[in-house]
Amino acid sequence: MSLREKSATELVQEARERYVARGISTPPLVVDRAEGARIWDVDGREYVDFAGGLGCANLGHNLPAVVDALHAQVDRYLHQCFMVGMYEPYVEVCRRLAELSPCKGAEQKSVLLNSGAEAIENAVKIARVATGRPAVIVFDNAFHGRTLLSMTMTSKVVPYKAGFGPFAPEVYRTPAPYPFRGVSEDDAVDALRYLFKGEVDPHSVACAVLEPVQGEGGFIPMTPDFPKRLQELLDSYGILYVNDEVQSGCGRTGPVWAIEHYGVEPDLLVSGKSLGGGLPLAGVTGRSELMDAVHPGGLGGTFGGNPVACAAASVVLDTVSAPEFRARSERLGETLRTRLDAIARDVDGITDVRGLGPMLAIEVEDGARAGATLAAARSRGLLLLTCGLYGNVIRLLPPLTLSDEDAAAGMDILEAALRETAP
Ligand code: PLP
Secondary structure: OOOOOOOHHHHHHHHHHHHOOOOOOOOOOOEEEEEEOEEEEOOOOEEEEOOHHHHOOOOOEOOHHHHHHHHHHHOOOOOOOOOOOOOHHHHHHHHHHHHHOOOOOOOEEEEEEOOHHHHHHHHHHHHHHHHOOOEEEEEOOOOOOOOHHHHHHOOOOOOOOOOOOOOOOOEEEEOOOEHHHOEOHHHHHHHHHHHHHHOOOHHHEEEEEEOOEEOOOOOEEOOOOHHHHHHHHHHHOOOEEEEEOOOOOOOOOOOOOHHHHHOOOOOEEEEOHHHHEOEOOEEEEEEHHHHOOOOOOOOOOOOOOOHHHHHHHHHHHHHHOOHHHHHHHHHHHHHHHHHHHHHHHHOOOEEEEEEEOOEEEEEEOOHHHHHHHHHHHHHHOEEOEEEOOOOOEEEEOOOOOOOHHHHHHHHHHHHHHHHHHOO
16 A cells, blocks of 8 residues: 555545545546636646636636626625515626627517526527427537436437436427538538428427537537528528527627627527636526516526626626627637647647637547547646547637737647647
8 A cells, every 4th residue: 555645636536536426527637726727736736728617717717807896796795586686786797698689689688597508498498488389499419408408409418318318308409510520501401491391390399599609519610601591491480599609609709609700690599608707607688579478487596697696797798798809819719720720730630620719629530539638638737628429529618818828838738738649
């Protein structure tokens, strides 16, 4: 037996194994503190963070303006429940979401929830009541959450669905464009038409739910005209277009919402992740005619729109909607893309580089290589995540506030890790 003292990381890992369910997967990282694009672990190791708490740190960790807003709110009250006593921070977030909404219609309203999955569930509830129809269309490679309905809408069996059935009824899946894997925009439009012929009466469909850049599914941006063509088809049957921007929103692709790249006005917007600046917050936004279709009391929840999370969200929305923030993000996207393209030319086994603005990823030959690259990067001080049906996509989710030095440091490590794992 080794007499070596256990590290702080090992001690927490041991306790984690003893007390925390194994169903939640965890890397060998125990965080001590975080600031901007940097994380320090409990043994003093420093990391550049290209994982961003799974897409929740578009503004980096502990942005001073967010922290100040939180402190001010913490000193007033922590929780009320909007159904017990209204409070301004909730209304202020809804006002900003209305002003920034990419959705159809002049007058926009929102409901606030705790998580992306809960917001997706609520978007479907609203669409069902507004249309009086039951069915929901979703796409290959979609990820919409882990609750019963949102898990049903998600398209990856292991780990998200295996053993968790029976699933929710009236969910129909169809391909989304994925040119790298041979699904063209025309194929996807044809497949949806076929679905309406062979599988589900379009007049019984309440909504179609689509991520403009599929996140967990592999950072797959929709082809330039697909959202428009989808919208035309949906409109012809009175089906609502629900735009899931839980991962692609809040500035991740440059504009506040990724759908702005596509010149389409969806019916409902689902937001989450970075919206709360590190606190749990999600929303559904749309024209009042849809949002007010639901009877009073039909929407809500104990913690949805918590005042502390709302205080952060107002700062987040003000920040990501500033033109200079967008310009900076777009520059970051160009820098990272140029570097990724150069690495892909130079290092074997990188099969695709893709993304929209600074929402970027590379596809490698298989999941084993992607996993090994993540481990190699972590040991050199860079945190990354994989995604994709085959787990072979390495995605970049750095803070959009990333300094040039941190961007270069992160990309240097990524390149070294890819070289180390090259076939
Ligand atoms: N929708 C998309 C596009 C997501 O990426 C996610 C989470 O990754 C969700 C919904 C679910 O969000 P949450 O994990 O907050 O429930």
